[in-house]
Amino acid sequence: MHDIRPLIPLLITAGILIGGNGLQGTFIALRGIEEGFSTSVIGMVGTGYFLGFVIGCVYITKVMRAIGHIRAFSALAAIASAASIMMVLVIDPISWFLMRLVQGICFAGLFAVVESWLNARVTNATRARTLSVYRFVDLGSVTAAQYMIPLFGVSGFDLFAIIAMALSLSLVPISFADKSSPAPPKDVKFDIKVLWSVSPLATVGCIVIGLTNSSFRSLGPIYADGIGMSVTAIATFMSIGIFAGIVLQYPLGHYSDKLDRRVIILVSTIGALLASVFLAFLAGDGELANFIGIFGFGAFALPLYSLCSAHANDHAAPGQHALVSAGTLFFWSIGAVVGPLIASFLMEVFGPHALFAYVIVVLTFFAAYTLARIRARDAVPTEKRRMRFRSLLRTSTFFSKLATPPNEKDGG
Template identity: 70%
Template sequence: MSHIRPLVPLLITAGILIGGNGLQGTFISLRASHEGFSTSLIGLVGAGYNIGFAVGCIYVTRVLRAIGHIRTFSAMAAIASASAIAMLLVIDPTFWFFMRLLAGLCFACLFATVESWLNASVTNANRARTLSLYRLVDLGSVTAAQYLIPGVGIGGFQLFAIVSMALSLSLVPISLADRSAPVAPEAIRFDVKKLWNISPLATIGCIVVGLTNAAFRSLGPIYGEQIGLSVTEIASFMSAGIIGGVVLQYPLGLYSDRFDRRVIILVATLGATLAALFLAIFAGGDEWMNLAGIFVFGAFAMPLYSLCSAHANDHAGEGEHALVSAGMLFFWSIGAIIGPLFASVLLDIFGPDAMFIYTAVIMVMFMAYTVLRMGARPGVPAEQRHGRFRNLLRTSAFFNKLAGAERNGKGPDGGR
C-alpha cells in the first residue's frame, strides 16, 4: 500500500470529477425536459458537451505544455464550476448549449491532466493496482452519482450547486498533497488520413460507438421519462447500462486476444443490436424489462470502443500508438456530437422507441461494414499483435497509455 498512498489524492480527485460529470450529464437532460425544452433541443445541449470535449482532446497537450498540470487543472476546474452555476442563472437552450460546450472542453482537459499525472507517477510495482482502483473509482462514482438525482430532486438549485461544489472541491486533494508537478507530455498531432489507413474499421467503429452510446448517455433519461419511469427508476436505468458495460469487457477482450478481433466485434455488435431491438419492441414501460434490456445492451455495446481501439493498435506501427489512442477518442467524439442530435430529432418525431430503433439500424450497418472489411484484408495473427485487449475509459488518451503500459510491462512512456 505504500506505493499507492501517494496516488490517493489523484484518485480522490478523479472520483470527484467522474462522479460530478456523470451526475451532470443525466441531470441536465432531465432538468431541460422539466424546463420545457423539446427533445431535439436537449439533444443539441448534449451535443454541445461533446463538441467541447472533441476540441479539448485536440488542444489539451498544448495547454499542459504551456502552463503545466497544476495551472491547467485549476483553471479548468474553476471554469467548469462556474459554467454549472451559470446554467441555473440563465434558463435558455442556446445559453445551455454554450455552457455544456465549455464544460466538455474543461472536462477533456481535466481528465487528461489527472491521467497524465497518474502516468507520470505510477511505477511497474503499483501500475496494476492503480489501474484497478481507477476503474473502481469510475464505476462507483458514476453509479452512486445517479442516485443523487432522485434523492435531491431535479426542480431546485441544489444539484447545480452540488456539481459546482464537486468541481471546486476536486482541487483540494491534489493542492494539499502534491509536492511536484510532472513533466508536460509530448504533443500529439492528429493525422486523419494516417489513422484511416491504419484501420478503417476501428475508425468507423469508434464513430459508431459515439453515435449510439452517446445518444444513450444524453437521451437515456428522456427515453425513461417518456415511457413513464420515475426519477428513481431512471437513475436505476442509467446505472444498469453503466454496470452492464463492465460485465463482458474481459470475456470479450480475452476471446479477441485469441481469435480474429473482428469476429468478436461482430458478436458484440450483434448482441447490442438484439438488446436495442428488445428495448424498442418488447420492453415498453415495464421497469424490469427495461433494466434487463439496458443491462444487456451495456454489456455488449460498451466494450466496442476498447475492441476497436485494440484492433487499431494491432495494425499500428512503431511510434503510432499515441496517435491511435488520441485519434480513436477524437473519432468517438465526432460520433458523440452527431448521435444525440440525430436521435433527439427521431424521438421528437416518432417517440421514445425510435432511440433504440436508431441504435439498432446503426449497429446493423456497422456489422455489414465489418464483414466487408474482413474480406478486404486478413486478420493480424495473435503472435504478431502489439499488445492485448485493454479495457479503456473514454476520458483521455492518457488512460489508454496507462492501460497499455500495464499490459506491456513497460513504464508510463512505453519503455522509451
C-alpha cells in the same frame, strides 16, 4: 496499497470529476424536460458537451505545456464550476448549449491533467493495481452519482450547486498530491489519415460508438422518462446500463486476444443490436423489461470502444500507438457530436422508442461493415499483435498510456 498511497489524492480527484460528469449528463437531460425544452433541444445541449470535448482533446496538451498541470487544472475546474452555476441563472437553450460546450472543453482538460499526472507517477509495479482502482473509482462514482438525482430532486438549485461544489472540491485532493509537478506532456497529434490507414474498421467503429453510446448517455434519461419511469427508476436505468459495461468487458477482451478480434467486435455489435431490438420493440413500458434490456445493451455496447482500440493497435506500426490512441478518441468524439442530434430529432418525431430504433440502424450498418472487413483482410496472427486488450475509458488520450505497460508501448 502502500505502493499506490501517493496516488490516492489523484484517484480521489478523478472520482469526484467522473462522478460529477456522470451526474451532469443525466441531470441536465431531466432538468431540460422540466424546463419545457423539446427533445431535439436537449439533444443539441448534449451535442454541445461533446463538441467541447473534441476541442478540449485537441488543445489541452498545449495548455499544460504553457502553464503546467496544477494551474491548468485549477483554471479549468473554476471555469467548469462557474458554467454549472450559470446554467441555473440563465435557463435558455442557447445559453445551456454554450455552457455545456465550455464544460466539455473543461472536462476533457481536467481528465487529461489527472491521467497525465497519474501516468507520470505510476510505476510498472503499481500500474495494474492503479488501473484496477481507477476503474473501480470510475464505476462506483458514476453509479453512486445517479442516485443524487432522486435524493435531491430535479427542481431547484440543489443539484447545480452540488455539481459546482464537487468541481471546486476536486481541487482539494489534487492540491495534496506530490508537489513536484510532472514534466509537461508532448503534444498529442490528431492525424485522422493515420488511423484510417491503420484500420478502417476501428475508424468506423469509433464513430459508430460515438453515434450510439453518446446518444444513450445523453438521451437515455429522456427515453426512460418518456415511457413513464420515476426519477429513481431513471437513475437505476442509467446506472444499470453503465454498470453492465464492465460485466463482459474482460471476457470479450480475453477472447479477442485469442481469436480474430474482428469476430469479437462483430459478436459484441450483434449483442448490442439484439438488446436494442428488445428495447425498441419488445420491452414496452415495463420497468423490469427495460432494466434487463439496458443491461444487455450496456454489456455488449460499452466494450466496443476498447475492442476497436485494441484492433487498431494490432495494425499500428512502432511509434504509431500514441497517434492511434488520439485518433480513436477523436473519431469517437465526432460521432458523439452528431449522435444526440440525430437521435433526439427522431425521438421528438416518433417517440422515445425511436432512440433504440436509431441505434438498431447504426449497429446493423456496422455489423455489415465488420463482415465486409473480415472478408477483405486477413486477421493479425495472435503472436504478431503488439498489444493485448485493455479496458479503456473515453476520458483522455493519457488513459491508454496508463493502461499499457511500457514493454507493450510502440512495439517495445
